[in-house]
Amino acid sequence: MADAMPRMLRTDAQDNRDRVLDAARQLFSERGIDVTMRDVARHAGVGPATLYRRFPTKQVLIDAAFADELRTCSGIVAEGCADPDPWRGFRSVIERITVLNVQNQGFVDAFMSANPQVDSVAAHRASLLRMLTQLAARAQRAGGLRADFVMDDLLLVLMAGRGLASAPTEHRAAAARRFTALAIDALSASGTRADLPRAPRLASAMVHNSR
Template identity: 35%
Template structure:
């Protein structure tokens, strides 16, 4: 009875996989989750068949990217825990997570809505939850966080700021920082004078943008 072992990927296959993953990460960040595998193939400079051999469908590709996004957030939360106080840890994580979401419009959608596609993603999501709760608990023990705020509120808060970033990305790409700081100050005020808000308020929607077209 013979046995078979998986052969390592050839150098060109490894290169193509890296091109595909890098292109997908960039496209999802720029355009959200409506990207197709054909879009990824074109951006990666490979044939669409090459993409399908590595990732049979978009869910498989998204699963790999989702795991990477969770891992990035876990790293951010663990770095925040190294801050000298719980207040600094929570403010550091919130602002860092908002910055990640502002630079990647797919992040919020993937983390909040897309079910984990792999065991790796599920394990990373659970790890992220534990570490973020630890960050919040440290701040709570110091009396530095608004009563009732929990780690489960964090994804919604970052999503709110992400919506502002998406709206203002083309005209005022840094506008989210103004509102991110407002939210962080409300959740976990600084230990000292409040910093001045960065930037200027977003312009109010125009009258025409509020008009609903007749059906």
């Protein structure tokens, strides 16, 4: 019985931690990183003391909540850089990151922010931007990416993509793919235009909802 008690306590502690992380991921995704620690505790159904025992600062909570997204983002960039066709690799990075970001507004906020609360993301962001700068240079040398492209252009695309989070949930992925196809056309060095993915029916939905 004495051995069972510590195991039960460990299980309860893990359950509380999981509930807090689930709540943080949901709130950050829906409302961004300005959500308060008290909001997270309330949503998780735990007291503030329990939250702070597991995550003593908001920075620690943000790091844990976005660990999966950071790994996924790194994998997307690494796979794009490994593509023997640098222009194809660059295009895939833009599309996949935009689709990833449109699902999680909080991650986009953290990734793009200069807020001291998310300084831990800054090193990750800097590393990925260095990799993408090299990939872009290769894509330019290969003749796929327009010669006057600069990395600020990629950041403009990512920043503009944040607005896709206002689209209905069921249309966001399709909207992200259509948006990135249009952006890639603008970044292409050639006059050849690829077929666009099917457009999400956003306008018709707005007209229908206004009636």
